[in-house]
Amino acid sequence: xxxxxxxxxxxxxxxxxxxxxxxxxxxxxxTVVFGxxxxxxxxxxxxxxxxxxxxxxxxxxxxxxxxGGALYALARFNPLRFLSxxxxxxxxATPMLVQLFIIYHVVLAGVGIPTFKLFxxxxxxxxxxxxxxxxxxxxxxxxxxxxxxxxxxDGGQTEAARSLGMSPWKTMRFVVLPQAIKNxxxxxxxxxxxxxxESSICYTVGxxxxxxxxxxxxxxxxxxxxxxxVATCVYFxxxxxxxxxxxxxxxxxxAGDRRSGADTARVRKSKNLALKG
Amino acid sequence: xxxxxxxxxxxLKKHYNRGAIRxxxxxxxxxxxxxxxxxxxxxxxxxxxxxxxxxxMEEPTGGAIYFEGQDITQKKVxxxxxxxxxxxxxxYRRKMGMVFQHFNLFxxxxxxxNMTIAPVQVAGIPRAQAEEKAMALLSRxxxxxxxxxxxxxxxxxxxxxxxxxxALAMEPQVMLFDEPTxxxxxxxxxxxxxxxxxxxxxxxxxVVVTHEMxxxxxxxxxxxxxxxxxxxxQGTPEDIFTRPQNPRLQDFLSKVL
Numbered sequence: 001x002x003x004x005x006x007x008x009x010x011x012x013x014x015x016x017x018x019x020x021x022x023x024x025x026x027x028x029x030x031t032v033v034f035g036x037x038x039x040x041x042x043x044x045x046x047x048x049x050x051x052x053x054x055x056x057x058x059x060x061x062x063x064x065x066x067x068g069g070a071l072y073a074l075a076r077f078n079p080l081r082f083l084s085x086x087x088x089x090x091x092x093a094t095p096m097l098v099q100l101f102i103i104y105h106v107v108l109a110g111v112g113i114p115t116f117k118l119f120x121x122x123x124x125x126x127x128x129x130x131x132x133x134x135x136x137x138x139x140x141x142x143x144x145x146x147x148x149x150x151x152x153x154d155g156g157q158t159e160a161a162r163s164l165g166m167s168p169w170k171t172m173r174f175v176v177l178p179q180a181i182k183n184x185x186x187x188x189x190x191x192x193x194x195x196x197x198e199s200s201i202c203y204t205v206g207x208x209x210x211x212x213x214x215x216x217x218x219x220x221x222x223x224x225x226x227x228x229x230v231a232t233c234v235y236f237x238x239x240x241x242x243x244x245x246x247x248x249x250x251x252x253x254x255a256g257d258r259r260s261g262a263d264t265a266r267v268r269k270s271k272n273l274a275l276k277g
Numbered sequence: 278x279x280x281x282x283x284x285x286x287x288x289l290k291k292h293y294n295r296g297a298i299r300x301x302x303x304x305x306x307x308x309x310x311x312x313x314x315x316x317x318x319x320x321x322x323x324x325x326x327x328x329x330x331x332x333x334m335e336e337p338t339g340g341a342i343y344f345e346g347q348d349i350t351q352k353k354v355x356x357x358x359x360x361x362x363x364x365x366x367x368x369y370r371r372k373m374g375m376v377f378q379h380f381n382l383f384x385x386x387x388x389x390x391n392m393t394i395a396p397v398q399v400a401g402i403p404r405a406q407a408e409e410k411a412m413a414l415l416s417r418x419x420x421x422x423x424x425x426x427x428x429x430x431x432x433x434x435x436x437x438x439x440x441x442x443x444a445l446a447m448e449p450q451v452m453l454f455d456e457p458t459x460x461x462x463x464x465x466x467x468x469x470x471x472x473x474x475x476x477x478x479x480x481x482x483x484v485v486v487t488h489e490m491x492x493x494x495x496x497x498x499x500x501x502x503x504x505x506x507x508x509x510x511q512g513t514p515e516d517i518f519t520r521p522q523n524p525r526l527q528d529f530l531s532k533v534l
Contacts, residue, residue, distance in 0.1 A: 156377060156379055157381060157383065159375075159377065159381060160375075160383070161383075162367075162370060163334065163374070164370070164371070164394075164395035164399065164443070164444070164447055165368065165371030165395060165399045165447060166394075166395060167367055167399075170399065174394055174398060175394075178385050182385065
């Protein structure tokens, strides 16, 4: 099925695979950054407590109690949550490829993205729509992960922080999010690996990622099996270490979960204190 | 200092489902500086809701809470120049320390970080100074050697002692205790009550919801008995425990004493 000479021929185009690797990595890295920021915003919107028609309820409380009636439904209407929910549902219910084509051929078609070559080979005007499409798509999934993570934190944590005078934002920043992110790190890791793999569809709009290298080599040496195997290996070498690195951070962040076992950072800190005291 | 009103609660109400459920049904009480007020009552009587309303952890549906003269249940305050500004509830919460039944320490931070997070991030105290103060407070409750530990490594009693000094680190005017010993193993109740007794001796204003009648008797200077969302009887521990007037209080005491 596989021929040694076909592999040898494929490796003659190693340069293309290296370029593809650089392209896939930058595509995924940018997607992760923008996707995560957008997802965080969407999650906060989804959990927000803004009711534009709250005056209709004539309640003096900041939080609205659940009650029946059309007036109450309107008073509880939260435009931010509505927008965020619609976004998440639409992006999760439509194919990634369709989203990419719509972004590339419709939404950003008329936008004058500067045409130059990133790192000397990535066509920027094709690269940007891919980052946008991937980030918008992964944000929808990440939003749900982050929301679940935030909601999994015990309400007592928020109460304790608020009782100390911390603002809602600082409570989120210092108390809820660090714990939530620790809990959802495995799920986020999964999503990051998924982004790397899904970025492979970007070759369809002509971005020179790993899959693009496969199609190029295929038409040069008239065989597809060997280039595909090489691409598979490159993808695996990318995703496997990624999940391992995330697992490492997961262990590091769960320092407070373990009762025993001398954590080096903790020992160092208590030593410093002993010296100070 | 005594007999100076710190908190004035006027006709406080907390109704659910259009008044079908009345967790608080018109509670009025004054809390003076230096008071150690103990709130007792059967479960579901509204005593926790009352305590949690004081720093607006629960939002009342009616009535008013005046803290140093300012009604904190209002969303806006009228400034001396007549301008209306948003009431900064966080500023008032800083003045009211709260201790919870389930401690609610931040599990991802060391004990020291638990102690310094609010002073540093909210009060803007330099970290070194906040740490020094935290260590002094931890020594006071005999936990200075655990500063570098995480909450999970502590026993329940130790956690609650940390929770108390964490609240004290913000230098509150009043400390609110919501059943601070209810989640503790019996042998750890004493160590927490000792810290609270010392706090009371130092003149801290305290409002304590508890089932520890011994503590109410020994440390409290005023005892409130609540039942069905109402303040049924109040008085000195002497009055409440030896000369209960209301039949419901008599019934309650006969069950718990």
